[in-house]
Amino acid sequence: MPTDPRILAITDRIRTRSRDRREAYLDRISRAAEAGPARAHLSCSNQAHAYAATGDDKAAMAGSRAPHLGIVTAYNDMLSAHQPFENFPQRIRAAARAAGATAQVAGGVPAMCDGVTQGQPGMELSLFSRDVIALSAGVAMSHNCFDAALWLGVCDKIVPGLIIAAATFGHVPAVFVPAGPMTSGLPNDEKAKVRQAFAAGQATRADLMSAEMASYHGPGTCTFYGTANTNQMLMEFMGLHLPGTSFVNPGTLLRAALTEAAVARAAAITALGNDYRPAGRIIDERAFVNGIVGLMATGGSTNLVLHLPAMARAAGIELELADFAQISEVVPLMAKVYPNGLADVNHFHAAGGLGYMIGELLSAGLLHDDVETIAGPGLARYTEEPKLTEAGLTWTPGSGESLNDRILRPVADPFQPSGGLRHLTGNLGDAVIKTSAVATERHVIEAPVRIFHDQNDVKKAFQAHEFTKDTIVVVRFQGPRANGMPELHSLTPILAVLQDRGLKVALVTDGRMSGASGKVPAAIHVAPEAATGGPLARLRDGDVIRLDAVTGRLEALVDGLEDRAPLVPDLSANQHGIGRELFGLFRQHAGPATKGASPLF
Incomplete structure (x- = not known):
């Protein structure tokens, strides 16, 4: 052909x-x-x-x-x-x-x-x-x-x-x-259920450890x-x-x-x-x-x-x-x-x-x-x-046919007509979202933001029962120049719990999610990153964001965003401990996520 x-x-x-x-x-x-x-x-x-x-x-x-x-x-x-x-x-x-x-x-x-x-x-x-x-x-x-x-x-x-x-x-x-x-060990969906139950206080650490060990075995x-x-x-x-x-x-x-x-x-x-x-x-x-x-x-x-x-x-x-x-x-x-x-x-x-x-x-x-x-x-x-x-x-x-159409389908009868990743653009910059595991009704989320500079603070807010309405969680200063662009996969269980409670939630970050990021909408790799004065650094708590994976838009629905001074936080805590002091030159010279975030090119 x-x-x-x-x-x-x-x-x-x-x-x-x-x-x-x-x-x-x-x-x-x-x-x-x-x-x-x-x-x-x-x-x-x-x-x-x-x-x-x-x-x-x-x-x-x-x-x-x-x-x-x-x-x-x-x-x-x-x-x-x-x-x-x-x-x-x-x-x-x-x-x-x-x-x-x-x-x-x-x-x-x-x-x-x-x-x-x-x-x-x-x-x-x-x-x-x-x-x-x-x-x-x-x-x-x-x-x-x-x-x-x-x-x-x-x-x-x-x-x-x-x-x-x-x-x-x-x-x-x-x-x-x-x-x-x-x-194959414990099915991945069963493991995920135990993780969510633990995040919600409905499973013990022993339950969680048992499930994890049965999965990664x-x-x-x-x-x-x-x-x-x-x-x-x-x-x-x-x-x-x-x-x-x-x-x-x-x-x-x-x-x-x-x-x-x-x-x-x-x-x-x-x-x-x-x-x-x-x-x-x-x-x-x-x-x-x-x-x-x-x-x-x-x-x-x-x-x-x-x-x-x-x-x-x-x-x-x-x-x-x-x-x-x-x-x-x-x-x-x-x-x-x-x-x-x-x-x-x-x-x-x-x-x-x-x-x-x-x-x-x-x-x-x-x-x-x-x-x-x-x-x-x-x-x-x-x-x-x-x-x-x-x-x-x-x-x-090869056989030339799928032996299980719940797992593999032909081009003529796919699970979705387009691929599982989308490019997002708008006044917050460029980002990507993985939609293949996100329910169609959650491809568009519009809600006020709650801003964090550390993923552990998101967990603390969850444990304090502070998320009671539709929210887009913004975790900024997570880009390559800020702190090496870590994955924020540990947020997945608590965001999934909020979503299962009926809230409309999403994540927006200049960091990464796990490659196995799943059912919660997440606009990630936002560039320019907040640490270089990108638009995320201009957001304030309560600003409304529209994340639209259908049209490929990521927009802050506020007037005068570009006129605000970007926040310049103290990032010194990211520079030491567990070897981080050895990577200062990498953080200083890393390129934008859109070009691979490498200090080499």
Whole structure:
């Protein structure tokens, strides 16, 4: 099916806007590629240091003829999704030898768990951990020894940070290697009910702890469709995973076989062979459009609206919020995965998963098929399903139909005619809202505001029973320059309680919500942020705001807003403790949320 003219027009606008930056980027990586395999330019002393501890692989490495693969790993066992990576290097080295290559851990990158830091001071480091990951991966790759790289990461800021690094070393082929989701535990909706009951004083802490432990219970990605699993979707839609590999559980034979196949594929696409596939050529404007299409069709994480512009800029491409909004208008919502529905990612995968969705979207002309991927030319390969047979790993055509239409639907009969994210504009600036889990009757909220500068003060007001009428809660000075732009997910249960009591409530903030933000309307990532004198800093308690996700407007219904002096609060409390003092330069140099909030670009 030819690509839909509307998708082509959006892609052309991105290409035109990005032309100068992209051409300069491609020139840089072309010159790096023309220099030849990096190891040929290292001195004997350089190489001896690099290979000193590699045992039987030394001769192959020194010979410079066998492909040498760098492993960049985000392993730690604080993150359940990353715990399986502990033993991946050993498996990768063995698989590389079998493929006539060698492999080495080039370096590790930090990986923090937002689930641990939600509502805590450590969350103020979370967004900038993405850029630290990119910098750390840059240090790992700076040894300049590698013909291809294997990138081991899954969760929220880790994949975006690794993509920024992979794009920076765009002349080096890049294969992203996932670890898979944990098996299903306590259903996510049941966990959410216990959280709300605890917030309302109707459940004990022991009840809450029991529910949380039954939900997050083993190795693998959390099973709701938040940022981590949205990242995995993105890697398939952008052609950086092997087909069908995202949602295979850890510890299975198929997971192990897919990891080994990723190593063999990385060895096959280096400049030493005849199928050279540098990362910078794969992640072009068509790949980013495909990723945004996947984001809309699956109702994915709002965090990717923040990360994708930063990722794209590393590859010389300029994305704008309007691109997301225009793609959302074209692409239907095809999936219902918690918090958009009751299913988790294991149920989604069993119903047909990403292969089914990519096939449907290709058939409707809503994806670019004429792309390069690590698996070969064209995105059609990503409709195939990996299977482990007696003969080994193979890919077979997917079923081509949804096995559960309560979870997955075709383009012709979607859950909603447009995607799950909207761009909001108005006199309060630019923002985004995730609507896919919000009831239609709550897509428009107009109410007086109650203003807070700290999420804990919202909780205190709730506990004091101060919310008795329709209210839009404004939590400002939460942007990247104010305090690192933390997620405010811990507010979700209390706002949901208020909504369930019959109040019309919404959240407006220059901070973030969780990638699994759910049924409460939330206008987030407001830019310009309050700390730079943005309109949020001019609001006063009692001002009326209209949040309209139907027309895409976010308006303060007051006269003379622009004439008010912006509030300049004391933000010194955000600058110290739990490592925050180390990130002062990041806060000072962070860009606006609309461009990815990165201090690097």
